[in-house]
Amino acid sequence: MIIRRAVAGHPAAGRRCPNCRRTRRRARNWAQLGALVTSLVTVVALVFTSLSLHETRRQVDATMTAQLAERFTKAVDQTGHDKPHVRLGGIYALGTIAQDSAAHRPTVGRVLSAYVRRHREVEPGGCVPDVQRGPIDVVAALDTALVVGASHAIDLARSCLDGVELPAAGLHCANLTGTSLRIADLRGADLGEARLANARLDVDNPPDDPHPFGANLSRANLAQARLGGADLSHADLTGADLTGADLADADLTGANLTGARLAGAQLVGADLTGANLTDAHLTGANVRKAVFAGTDRAAVLRRGAVEENHRSTPSRCPR
Missing domain, CATH: 2.160.20.80 (E3 ubiquitin-protein ligase SopA)
Structure with a gap:
């Protein structure tokens, strides 16, 4: 009985902590701020990653474009070579470029068509009667031009x-x-x-x-x-x-x-x-x-x- 009175008569008994609510509110605010900062950091990281991927893709595309341009130039140079097998290699290289790049197909079709026209042009007296399709490189150029799939770019006007x-x-x-x-x-x-x-x-x-x-x-x-x-x-x-x-x-x-x-x-x-x-x-x-x-x-x-x-x-x- 004496102990119960002592506890009940303690100065702090029945009195609530005046700073507890403020402390809890502050803790909650800090937690929300931390979550916001974490979200912002995540967003910034995603944006940075996206920009990095875009730049990497741009660099890869630029490299591939440069490589295609180099391959195209080399292949065209080969078609003008004095050795038939080198010309043949250039023709097939152009066909491969057309397969790799849809954007190059019309150009490849025009180049190969010009090759056929140059080597099989109709003479004033007509075509040579004992020659049918022409040399193997001309045949390859004709076939490749048709295979690349850019028929509207095929120009074989006045060809034999x-x-x-x-x-x-x-x-x-x-x-x-x-x-x-x-x-x-x-x-x-x-x-x-x-x-x-x-x-x-x-x-x-x-x-x-x-x-x-x-x-x-x-x-x-x-x-x-x-x-x-x-x-x-x-x-x-x-x-x-x-x-x-x-x-x-x-x-x-x-x-x-x-x-x-x-x-x-x-x-x-x-x-x-x-x-x-x-x-x-x-x-x-x-x-x-x-x-x-x-x-x-x-x-x-x-x-x-x-x-x-x-x-x-x-x-x-x-x-």
Whole structure:
């Protein structure tokens, strides 16, 4: 009983600590400040790391760009070498560069096209009759130019490509103006919107040959192709897609157009003497001033052909 009174009568008994609440508040504030500082340090570290990675990536990209430029320059120099095997190495090196860098593909396509044109240019008298595709380096340049996948950059204008074997070749939007493709094999090739004005795809047989034949373009895609003035005499265009193609003044003498799609094609002034139009689709084909010797013009018109003024369509190919 005496002990209980002593404790109860102690001066501090029942009295709360006046600094405890303030101390707890201060401790809580310091804890929050510490957490904030830690967060700021983490953010700064992340920003610094991001900037460091960006700079590293930029330096790597710059190094790769410099290496590609050096490889490209070296490969182009090799194509001008006097030894054929060195030129061949340069051609294949350009192909590798095009595979490594999509941005270089159009440039590589133009360089290789120029190589073919320089070595296989159509002479004033035409192509050399006993030479087909040309030397191995020219063949490699042609094949590589088509493989790199930049068909719109392929410029083989006025080149000697007689007898080329390019079935299913990607030549969409290619420039083949004035090119000689006599007895060429272009079966199933994509020549959509390609420029083939004044190209030669005609017969390469003796005049007395009873069965002449020209270039093989069976099942080829020639939709919207520019074939004005082209020589397609005796060409095999079986099942070819010539939808909207410009064939104005083209020579289609004896051409096989069986099952060909000619809807909307411009055949103004074209010579279709002896051409085989069996099952050809002629809806909207413009046959104004076209020559149909041996073919009933009225029958062609009944099948959907029209006779109207020549209307050319603009090209959608990148230039």
